[in-house]
Amino acid sequence: MNEREFASQMLLMAEKDLAVLRHMLQDPPVPDEGFGFHAQQCVEKTLKAWLTIMEVEYPRTHNLGELAKLLQLSGVDLDVRFRSLLRLSSFAVEFRYEPSEPSDMPLDRVTLTRLIEDLMATAKNRFGIA
Numbered sequence: 001m002n003e004r005e006f007a008s009q010m011l012l013m014a015e016k017d018l019a020v021l022r023h024m025l026q027d028p029p030v031p032d033e034g035f036g037f038h039a040q041q042c043v044e045k046t047l048k049a050w051l052t053i054m055e056v057e058y059p060r061t062h063n064l065g066e067l068a069k070l071l072q073l074s075g076v077d078l079d080v081r082f083r084s085l086l087r088l089s090s091f092a093v094e095f096r097y098e099p100s101e102p103s104d105m106p107l108d109r110v111t112l113t114r115l116i117e118d119l120m121a122t123a124k125n126r127f128g129i130a
Contacts, residue, residue, distance in 0.1 A: 003052050008129050010049035014120060017042035021113050032107050036091030039107075040064070042116050043085045044092065047071065050123045062092030082119050085112075 001009075017038045024030045024038070040062070047067040051058045056074050058067060064086045068078055123129075 003055055004127075004129070007049040007053040007127065010045045010052065011120065011124060011129060014042045014045035014049065017045065018113070018116060018120065021109075021116070025109055025113060033091065035107060035109060036088060039085075039112055039116060040088040040091040043088055043119065046116075046120050046123050050076070050126075053127045053129075062089060064089045079122070081115065082122075085115060085119065 020038045021035065021042065024035050043064055044062060044067065047064065048058060051067065051070055051074070054071075054074055054076070056070055058070055061067065068083075068086055071078060
């Protein structure tokens with residue numbers, strides 16, 4: 001599988017997490033930990049697809065800041081509006097195993113979902129991936 005195929009596959013998996021997010025918008029009783037986890041996974045897969053298509057190796061990590069830094073070192077500076085997504089890293093591990101309090105990281109689910117949709121569209125448009 002070449003880089004383009006792998007990146008397309010990663011974006012397809014990110015789309016599945018996005019579908020879960022959209023469903024959770026209809027079901028507010030879902031805890032923020034669950035919503036945040038799928039949001040983090042969607043962003044992580046999108047950034048890894050972006051790095052893959054640019055042929056940049058990345059470590060096995062859930063740290064979105066680390067992935068964004070690799071993009072930056074490769075000449076891609078994420079739009080300032082996407083930088084807030086990097087705070088979702090704590091949902092990959094920390095909040096999966098420890099309950100969060102609503103004040104720890106309040107989520108505006110609608111805004112977050114739209115921002116993730118925009119990040120994915122930006123990545124897809126940049127590389128002509130449908």
